[in-house]
Each structure stands twice: as C-alpha cells, then as structure tokens.
Amino acid sequence: MDQSNVYDVAIIGGGTGGYVAAIRAAQHGKRVVIVEKHLLGGTCLHQGCIPTKSLLESSKLYNRVKQMDEFGIEVNQDSLFFNAAKAFERKKAIVNQLYQGIQYLIKKNKITLLHGHGHLVGKQKHFEIGVENESTGSVQTIFSNHVILATGSRPNIPRGITIDGIKLFTSDEILAHPLRPDHITIIGAGAIGLEFACYFQELGSAVRIVESEDRLAPLEDKEISEQIGSAFDKRGIETMPGYRILIEHMEQMEDGKMLYTLQSTKGETSVHQTDVILFAVGRKNNISALGLSNVGMEDEGAFLQTNAYMETAVPGLYAVGDIAGSYQLAHVATQQALIAADTICGISTLPYQPERVARCTYTHPEIASVGLTEEQAKAAGYKVKIGKFPLHFNGRSLIHGDGEGFIKMIVDEKTDMILGTHMIGQGATELIAMSGFAIFMEGTAWEMGMNVYPHPSLSEIFGEAAMAVSGMAIHS
Numbered sequence: 001m002d003q004s005n006v007y008d009v010a011i012i013g014g015g016t017g018g019y020v021a022a023i024r025a026a027q028h029g030k031r032v033v034i035v036e037k038h039l040l041g042g043t044c045l046h047q048g049c050i051p052t053k054s055l056l057e058s059s060k061l062y063n064r065v066k067q068m069d070e071f072g073i074e075v076n077q078d079s080l081f082f083n084a085a086k087a088f089e090r091k092k093a094i095v096n097q098l099y100q101g102i103q104y105l106i107k108k109n110k111i112t113l114l115h116g117h118g119h120l121v122g123k124q125k126h127f128e129i130g131v132e133n134e135s136t137g138s139v140q141t142i143f144s145n146h147v148i149l150a151t152g153s154r155p156n157i158p159r160g161i162t163i164d165g166i167k168l169f170t171s172d173e174i175l176a177h178p179l180r181p182d183h184i185t186i187i188g189a190g191a192i193g194l195e196f197a198c199y200f201q202e203l204g205s206a207v208r209i210v211e212s213e214d215r216l217a218p219l220e221d222k223e224i225s226e227q228i229g230s231a232f233d234k235r236g237i238e239t240m241p242g243y244r245i246l247i248e249h250m251e252q253m254e255d256g257k258m259l260y261t262l263q264s265t266k267g268e269t270s271v272h273q274t275d276v277i278l279f280a281v282g283r284k285n286n287i288s289a290l291g292l293s294n295v296g297m298e299d300e301g302a303f304l305q306t307n308a309y310m311e312t313a314v315p316g317l318y319a320v321g322d323i324a325g326s327y328q329l330a331h332v333a334t335q336q337a338l339i340a341a342d343t344i345c346g347i348s349t350l351p352y353q354p355e356r357v358a359r360c361t362y363t364h365p366e367i368a369s370v371g372l373t374e375e376q377a378k379a380a381g382y383k384v385k386i387g388k389f390p391l392h393f394n395g396r397s398l399i400h401g402d403g404e405g406f407i408k409m410i411v412d413e414k415t416d417m418i419l420g421t422h423m424i425g426q427g428a429t430e431l432i433a434m435s436g437f438a439i440f441m442e443g444t445a446w447e448m449g450m451n452v453y454p455h456p457s458l459s460e461i462f463g464e465a466a467m468a469v470s471g472m473a474i475h476s
C-alpha cells in the first residue's frame with residue numbers, strides 16, 4: 001500500500017464541522033485529509049449563517065436610518081434607497097474574506113485537501129475511501145484509521161415542487177442573486193423563514209409567512225412565539241400560523257404572478273397571490289451515496305446515530321454536524337467536531353450536551369434561547385419558578401431606542417438551578433451565551449442575581465430576571 005495515501009483521520013465534508021475537526025486533529029499531530037466536493041466552509045459560510053446575517057445587517061441599518069430623527073440626526077428620507085446589489089456585494093466580500101481565512105488555516109495546519117465526492121468503500125485494517133471527481137468520474141482511493149462524516153444538509157423541497165430560482169426558491173437560490181419582489185410568500189416560520197421574512201419586509205417587500213404549526217417559531221417557548229408574532233404584525237408582515245400550502249393547487253398566471261391555495265388546520269381553504277414563493281421547510285441530510293452499508297452501517301433514516309462522543313456503531317467512524325441529528329446549527333457542528341477529533345486523538349473531552357446549545361434567530365427583534373422551555377421543563381417533571389424582565393425597563397435598551405422584548409428564565413424550584421433562558425429583543429443573540437455558560441456551570445438564579453453587571457448595559461436584564469424569580473427584581 002502506498003503510505004502517502006494513508007491518513008490518521010479522513011474527513012468527508014469540509015463545512016463547519018469538517019474543517020474544525022481537521023484543524024483540531026492536525027493540532028494533535030495527526031495526518032489529516034479533508035474530502036470536499038464544493039467549497040471549504042460549507043453551508044454556513046456560503047449559503048447559511050454568514051450571508052444571511054450580512055444581508056440582515058444591511059436591511060436593519062436601512063430601517064434604522066429611517067428612525068434617525070429620534071436621535072437628533074436629520075436624514076432626507078426621500079433620498080433613502082436600499083441598493084440590494086450593493087448589499088449582496090458586501091455579503092460576498094465578507095464570505096470571501098472568511099473563505100480565504102479557512103483556506104489559510106488548512107494550509108497552515110498541513111491538512112491535505114482533496115476535491116471530489118467522498119464515499120466509504122470498505123473497512124479492513126483501514127477505512128477505504130473513494131474520492132470521485134464529479135466532472136471526469138475518475139476515482140482516487142485513500143485509506144484512514146478514522147473517518148469523520150460531516151456532509152451537512154440541503155434544503156428540503158416538498159414533493160411536487162420544482163425549484164426554478166425565478167418564481168420558486170429555497171434559501172440557496174434566494175442567496176444567489178439580489179431579489180426585490182413586490183410580494184413574497186414564505187412557507188415555514190422556523191429560523192430561516194423568519195429571518196428572510198424580516199429581511200424582505202425591511203427592504204420594502206410585502207411579506208406573507210405561512211406556518212403549519214399553530215404559531216411562528218414553533219420550537220421556541222410559547223411566550224416568545226407570541227411576541228415575535230405580534231412584532232411581525234406590528235411591522236406589517238402578514239402571519240398565517242395554522243395554515244399549509246396545497247402544492248397541487250399552485251399555478252403561475254399570465255401576468256407572472258403565482259396563485260396558490262392555503263388550507264387551515266380546520267380545513268378551510270383560501271386562495272392567494274404572490275410574486276415569488278420561498279420554501280423554508282427544513283433541511284435534508286446528505287447521507288445517501290456515502291457508502292455506509294460498505295462498512296456495515298445500517299441505513300438509519302434521516303440522520304446518523306452516534307454516542308455522546310460522536311462515534312457511530314462502527315468503531316472508528318464518527319459523524320458530526322447536521323447529519324448527526326441534533327440541532328442543525330453551525331456551533332453544534334463545531335462543538336461535535338472538537339469532541340470527535342479530541343476523542344480520536346485520545347484527549348479527554350466532554351460529551352456532547354444538547355442542553356447547553358444556544359439557538360438564535362437573527363430577526364429584528366432577535367430571538368435566542370438555551371436549555372428547556374417552560375413547557376419542556378414541566379413535561380420533564382420539574383416544578384419551575386419563572387423570572388421575567390421586560391427590555392423597556394432597561395436603560396441601555398432605551399438609549400439604543402429599542403425597548404421591545406423580554407427575557408424569561410426557567411428555574412428549578414427545588415435546587416434553584418437555571419434550566420433555561422429565553423430572550424426576544426435587541427442583543428439577544430449575543431447575550432444568550434452568558435446563560436449557556438451559567439447552565440454549563442450548573443449555576444443558580446441566586447448566583448445569576450448576585451453577579452455584577454456593568455451599567456448601563458443590556459446584560460443587566462440577566463440579574464433582574466434572576467431576581468424576578470423570587471419576586472425581587474429591582475426595576476419592575
């Protein structure tokens with residue numbers, strides 16, 4: 001066997017999970033190869049976190065400028081214009097800068113990068129991996145002691161829909177070119193659907209968002225869902241929870257508009273028009289065509305089962321990121337990648353703990369949560385105490401000109417331990433990490449209340465919410 005083709009760790013997929021695992025394993029002195037079929041950085045960098053947040057920053061600023069009068073800054077409102085093409089240029093520049101950074105890190109850590117579709121061919125002494133050049137069909141074979149699968153996911157497209165990038169979109173096509181429809185319908189009010197609803201409303205499109213569950217952001221605490229619902233209503237976004245689109249009743253009219261039918265949970269139907277439809281109805285994992293059965297792995301369905309150290313039932317074969325079945329979030333992929341790489345290298349690490357994962361939606365107002373919702377905590381048998389604090393009682397929020405939203409802390413009545421924190425409002429996606437750390441440290445509401453917070457700062461709401469748990473908040 002040609003030893004130059006034998007690695008300690010082979011990683012299939014060079015997205016968030018893949019490149020982080022590669023760097024960590026290389027830092028531990030391992031010989032590492034990444035097989036990537038498109039671009040290092042994966043969904044998060046090229047079609048996910050970074051491009052969406054870059055565009056949302058542009059649309060937020062555009063709307064902020066409209067409110068400058070309140071701050072004593074006079075702006076000629078008539079000349080304000082959202083240049084979507086420029087916002088896209090900026091997004092592209094940010095993505096490129098980060099992409100170059102990752103390429104540099106891969107070189108610096110002496111990681112081999114092979115371009116092509118990676119799949120498992122078999123396992124004897126080593127895992128055998130085929131790397132197929134998708135344009136020529138030629139296959140290179142490499143071998144590795146350990147394999148980390150990090151192949152991510154792609155948009156879920158409902159059966160019967162052909163995405164054309166003209167009238168019908170997923171997030172991938174929406175992020176490819178600047179689009180400014182007069183009216184957009186978004187199907188799905190999870191994080192991706194909500195963020196695009198916010199972006200398009202802020203740049204001036206009329207927006208309708210449709211959700212088959214009975215509330216927007218259905219995975220969030222109920223009170224957070226209600227608040228984002230009313231925030232969207234206030235901004236003029238048409239929200240339709242409890243409705244689903246009837247795919248078979250969609251048609252394009254002569255004037256180019258799309259006609260479609262919605263059905264409520266009670267069975268009532270209504271017909272609507274729009275310019276374009278964005279489907280944001282979940283993501284499908286890239287696990288077919290990986291050759292799993294060649295190494296004795298059963299076809300496990302929607303995602304790959306692992307233990308808490310990310311190892312599958314096949315010894316030496318790991319899975320991280322979206323395909324591993326936990327939250328489909330970049331920081332989950334990163335965390336799991338570190339755990340898998342450390343475990344492979346024999347370094348003591350922590351198991352993956354989903355209860356420590358913050359979930360963020362970068363709408364305006366922002367949504368962020370970590371740990372259990374009130375409903376989940378009760379269902380798990382906890383007797384809970386709740387501490388709530390509104391942002392409009394926080395000085396820094398008012399200074400920023402935005403007192404919308406609140407923080408809600410869920411605490412175990414018996415031990416005083418913080419079980420979950422849920423926030424909606426400005427800064428939520430930055431601030432939530434503090435509560436994540438408190439949960440990690442098994443912190444109590446008393447400790448959170450006794451922490452010293454700078455004044456004036458948004459972080460003071462943590463102290464207030466923690467004290468509100470025992471009815472002792474100072475400013476409410």
Ligand code: FAD
Nearest residue numbers: 013015017037042043044048049118152321322328329330
């Ligand atoms: P990916 O990053 O998708 O990487 C997988 C890589 O594997 C890809 O580069 C792919 O080309 C490659 N690949 C696939 N199959 C093969 C194969 N057989 N051989 C070789 N290469 C292969 N998460 C957040 O935490 N915060 C956010 O704000 C956020 N916003 C998002 C917005 C949108 C619109 C979308 C779509 C997602 C967003 N996400 C966000 C989710 C986040 O992007 C993913 O959770 C994250 O990218 C998952 O990382 P991963 O390593 O599992 O997969």
